[in-house]
Amino acid sequence: MIINRLIAKNWRNFQQINVPLRERQFIVGPNASGKSNLLDIFRFLRDIVKVDGGGFQKAVKDRGGVSKIRCLAARSDPEVRIEIHIADTPGAPTTWRYVLAFRQETRGYRRTYLTEEKVYKKNKVLLDRPDKDDKEDMDRLTQTFLEQINMNADFREIVQFLRDVTYLHLVPQLLRFADSIQGRIVEEDPFGQGFLERVAGVNDRTRRSRLRKIESALKIAVPQFEQLEFIRDEITGRPHLRALYSHWRAQGVWQQEDQFSDGTLRLLGLLWSLLESDSVLLLEEPELSLNLGIVSQLAPLISKMQRNRRRQVFVSTHSDALLTDPGIDGTEVLMLAPAKTETTVIPAWDIKPVRGLLEAGLTVGEAVLSKTGPEQAEQLSLLKWD
Ligand SMILES: Nc1ncnc2c1ncn2[C@@H]1O[C@H](COP(=O)(O)OP(=O)(O)OP(=O)(O)O)[C@@H](O)[C@H]1O
Numbered sequence: 001m002i003i004n005r006l007i008a009k010n011w012r013n014f015q016q017i018n019v020p021l022r023e024r025q026f027i028v029g030p031n032a033s034g035k036s037n038l039l040d041i042f043r044f045l046r047d048i049v050k051v052d053g054g055g056f057q058k059a060v061k062d063r064g065g066v067s068k069i070r071c072l073a074a075r076s077d078p079e080v081r082i083e084i085h086i087a088d089t090p091g092a093p094t095t096w097r098y099v100l101a102f103r104q105e106t107r108g109y110r111r112t113y114l115t116e117e118k119v120y121k122k123n124k125v126l127l128d129r130p131d132k133d134d135k136e137d138m139d140r141l142t143q144t145f146l147e148q149i150n151m152n153a154d155f156r157e158i159v160q161f162l163r164d165v166t167y168l169h170l171v172p173q174l175l176r177f178a179d180s181i182q183g184r185i186v187e188e189d190p191f192g193q194g195f196l197e198r199v200a201g202v203n204d205r206t207r208r209s210r211l212r213k214i215e216s217a218l219k220i221a222v223p224q225f226e227q228l229e230f231i232r233d234e235i236t237g238r239p240h241l242r243a244l245y246s247h248w249r250a251q252g253v254w255q256q257e258d259q260f261s262d263g264t265l266r267l268l269g270l271l272w273s274l275l276e277s278d279s280v281l282l283l284e285e286p287e288l289s290l291n292l293g294i295v296s297q298l299a300p301l302i303s304k305m306q307r308n309r310r311r312q313v314f315v316s317t318h319s320d321a322l323l324t325d326p327g328i329d330g331t332e333v334l335m336l337a338p339a340k341t342e343t344t345v346i347p348a349w350d351i352k353p354v355r356g357l358l359e360a361g362l363t364v365g366e367a368v369l370s371k372t373g374p375e376q377a378e379q380l381s382l383l384k385w386d
Pocket residue numbers: 011012013014029030031032033034035036037038067068069070071072073
């Protein structure tokens with residue numbers, strides 16, 4: 001399935017969003033323009049339905065409450081609203097629509113309660129809240145039906161889909177030193193600390209097939225890289241990945257993941273995640289610690305992996321190299337344009353001057369990124385630090 005439209009109101013630094021979404025969607029904008037905030041909308045929906053410790057109240061609380069979520073520029077409108085449209089396949093008409101709106105009580109316990117929850121399947125209304133029961137018992141409005149197993153039977157399909165949304169902001173150090181840090185893994189493991197456990201957790205056949213695909217991608221991207229294998233430590237039983245590199249010696253040398261480069265680890269995590277499920281993958285700045293040559297290959301690599309698994313991918317990025325691939329079209333890029341009090345979100349193709357440049361044959365990277373740098377960026381280099 002694919003989320004083909006996002007409509008939102010008063011979410012963080014966005015007062016209004018209404019954009020179509022593609023199977024591969026890049027999100028570009030200067031620092032603090034809201035790229036992570038935008039991705040957080042999908043994490044928020046995921047947090048509502050997740051199996052362990054999910055729920056609407058917790059998802060709001062984890063974000064510091066409605067006062068932190070609601071757009072500061074919202075002024076008199078107290079409501080936050082999210083609507084997503086879902087199609088069965090890219091290009092197909094919308095099958096599902098899910099709407100969620102909420103606000104905070106102005107008095108008393110200042111609880112967060114729903115002002116709207118709706119589900120449509122092909123224009124048929126499956127859920128329309130607040131209903132009669134809700135009006136008689138306001139407490140019911142502190143929970144979504146999305147999160148309640150005995151209420152969501154008619155739309156379990158979208159619950160499952162949202163549950164599998166994955167956010168990845170892989171930090172190679174955390175993965176490399178997972179054993180020695182032994183720290184608490186953050187819920188949903190966004191930083192990839194438990195990556196090896198995830199690789200270990202699938203059955204042998206699936207793992208072999210995924211590692212083979214990853215191996216062929218890494219062979220292109222990482223010099224001297226030959227082979228990738230999954231092993232278990234004989235004594236501790238801990239899972240590891242090892243790679244055969246052809247440098248140093250004639251027969252090559254096996255190295256374990258703690259010796260892989262940051263870029264190799266990031267690519268590994270990214271490629272594995274692309275093959276992991278059918279739901280949305282949210283990738284934060286995948287270009288970090290990768291050299292320009294590989295960054296420029298990321299977009300086609302994502303497409304190639306999507307052929308194996310039709311996983312929708314949202315990528316936040318600062319990198320023009322990532323957008324230079326001529327295969328990216330102007331509707332695959334969302335531009336965040338911050339103004340004084342809020343940010344607007346526009347597909348690059350809908351911006352006239354950008355469209356002109358694209359039609360003149362420039363790549364999206366060339367056409368778009370000249371427009372996203374902060375105006376003050378040049379002044380930064382003039383600052384004196386002494
Ligand atoms: N409720 C809110 N109302 C208005 N603005 C908000 C709200 N919550 C957060 N923000 C603003 O959102 C901005 C941060 O956005 P975000 O972290 O998504 O940026 P980003 O584009 O991911 O930046 P970077 O490229 O640095 O990662 C901050 O400037 C913050 O002040």
